[in-house]
Amino acid sequence: MASRQFPEHFVWGTATSSYQIEGAWDEDGKGPHIWDAYAMLPGRIKDGSSGAIAIDHYHHLEEDVALMKSLGVQAYRFSMCWSRILPRGEGEVNEAGIAFYNRLIDLLLEAGIAPYVTLYHWEMPLALEMTYGGWLYEGIDDHFAAYARLCFERFGDRVKQWMTFNESNAIAECGYRWGVHAPGRMANPDTEPYLCAHHLLLSHAKAVAVYRQEFQAQQNGQIGIAHNTYWPEPASEKAEDREAAERAFDFTVGWLHDPLYRGDYPASMRQRLGEKLPSFSPEEQKLLIGSYDYIGINHYLSKSVSHSDELGDDFSGVIGTKMKEGCLDFDAWDQGYPHGGSAYPDGFRKLLEKVSQRYGQPPIVITENGFFQETLAETSAALADDDRITYLNAYLAAMHDAMTAGVDVLGYFLWTLFDNFEWSEGYQVAMGIYHVDHTNMRRTPKRSAAFYQKLIADNAVSL
Ligand code: NOJ
Numbered sequence: 001m002a003s004r005q006f007p008e009h010f011v012w013g014t015a016t017s018s019y020q021i022e023g024a025w026d027e028d029g030k031g032p033h034i035w036d037a038y039a040m041l042p043g044r045i046k047d048g049s050s051g052a053i054a055i056d057h058y059h060h061l062e063e064d065v066a067l068m069k070s071l072g073v074q075a076y077r078f079s080m081c082w083s084r085i086l087p088r089g090e091g092e093v094n095e096a097g098i099a100f101y102n103r104l105i106d107l108l109l110e111a112g113i114a115p116y117v118t119l120y121h122w123e124m125p126l127a128l129e130m131t132y133g134g135w136l137y138e139g140i141d142d143h144f145a146a147y148a149r150l151c152f153e154r155f156g157d158r159v160k161q162w163m164t165f166n167e168s169n170a171i172a173e174c175g176y177r178w179g180v181h182a183p184g185r186m187a188n189p190d191t192e193p194y195l196c197a198h199h200l201l202l203s204h205a206k207a208v209a210v211y212r213q214e215f216q217a218q219q220n221g222q223i224g225i226a227h228n229t230y231w232p233e234p235a236s237e238k239a240e241d242r243e244a245a246e247r248a249f250d251f252t253v254g255w256l257h258d259p260l261y262r263g264d265y266p267a268s269m270r271q272r273l274g275e276k277l278p279s280f281s282p283e284e285q286k287l288l289i290g291s292y293d294y295i296g297i298n299h300y301l302s303k304s305v306s307h308s309d310e311l312g313d314d315f316s317g318v319i320g321t322k323m324k325e326g327c328l329d330f331d332a333w334d335q336g337y338p339h340g341g342s343a344y345p346d347g348f349r350k351l352l353e354k355v356s357q358r359y360g361q362p363p364i365v366i367t368e369n370g371f372f373q374e375t376l377a378e379t380s381a382a383l384a385d386d387d388r389i390t391y392l393n394a395y396l397a398a399m400h401d402a403m404t405a406g407v408d409v410l411g412y413f414l415w416t417l418f419d420n421f422e423w424s425e426g427y428q429v430a431m432g433i434y435h436v437d438h439t440n441m442r443r444t445p446k447r448s449a450a451f452y453q454k455l456i457a458d459n460a461v462s463l
Pocket residue numbers: 017020166167298368415422
């Protein structure tokens with residue numbers, strides 16, 4: 001078995017997000033947010049569940065940090081819930097919310113685990129949504145920057161790694177085009193996703209400016225953003241399919257990262273969308289360009305892309321869920337896999353190389369990668385997650401190949417630590433390396449937890 005060794009200071013971690021694990025949705029002064037409200041609407045979450053209790057991480061902090069320590073991770077990526085800290089999104093601060101995150105951060109540091117904090121993993125405070133219209137409001141960047149400032153002030157002495165947004169394109173597309181995530185809008189699918197993303201980008205840039213001007217020199221931390229990615233593989237060698245795949249990249253990663261790199265959206269988006277795509281002023285461009293210390297990459301799968309003349313203003317390609325060859329063969333992925341796509345490890349290498357080339361070889365952190373599985377009724381079957389191990393082995397080997405080819409990957413965060421609330425899928429999808437029994441909240445390691453523990457100890461992957 002060939003072994004691929006990682007660099008000495010490579011960072012291994014696991015990742016979660018607040019609404020997916022915390023629970024305690026209305027405890028200790030927390031204000032409601034859009035996911036609290038959205039999940040209550042009938043029919044929105046497939047199994048009728050919500051993250052109101054989730055896996056009750058809020059009341060299991062010590063246990064959960066101890067379990068991370070036993071895994072040997074050097075870092076933990078989690079998100080802060082805006083309305084736990086500012087119940088109305090602005091104004092009065094909830095000190096109990098601040099105390100909760102202080103306790104988590106302190107426990108992590110005592111355990112030798114570095115906190116990587118995402119400021120926004122999809123929970124717009126309901127008050128801001130209802131008063132101003134959330135991400136569709138052009139002044140929302142000031143609210144986000146004020147919230148970010150508060151977090152830097154209160155936690156930045158100990159938190160040295162920040163991310164502004166998680167998966168801005170998912171926020172825009174799922175929340176404003178398809179209506180499958182909060183706030184569930186489908187009224188103006190041709191314009192609102194672009195407006196939402198525009199405001200997310202400006203909010204990001206403003207928060208980063210706050211960090212750089214007021215905190216970074218003393219606190220000595222770094223700030224980035226986490227993007228949702230898939231590898232678009234051309235369905236054939238035909239030039240039109242290759243161009244369609246190129247555009248698919250533009251309409252996902254390019255949409256959210258080109259503005260941060262060179263101050264504007266990709267030309268192919270402008271060409272197809274025209275006025276529907278908002279524009280940046282010169283001052284805004286100045287704020288956007290270079291507004292990150294590293295790029296966070298969430299990556300799970302590849303999709304096959306072919307050209308089509310019939311589609312409208314989107315990138316005019318057809319996304320096939322199944323790749324031709326080179327895929328890992330998992331029954332679960334062929335059947336009910338929620339997002340469509342294939343487990344194609346080499347697509348991960350190609351994606352990383354592409355991001356690195358396009359954006360001037362920036363430092364990259366893999367902020368999410370992991371394996372989708374249906375939730376199984378039998379605990380013993382759920383714990384025997386050998387497919388996850390196969391997936392992780394192959395994907396980590398592909399990541400190593402990208403690093404060998406010169407991609408500057410600093411760290412890797414496995415999604416996810418626990419089976420948790422998977423948004424509109426509810427609890428029907430199990431992505432954790434720990435199983436959680438919802439009758440007693442007992443956490444049990446799956447086989448993949450032992451696999452990951454050994455991989456971290458060896459700092460190597462064998463394939
Ligand atoms: C994307 C999101 O960041 C995370 O919240 C989600 O659970 C996983 N990827 C899996 O879909």
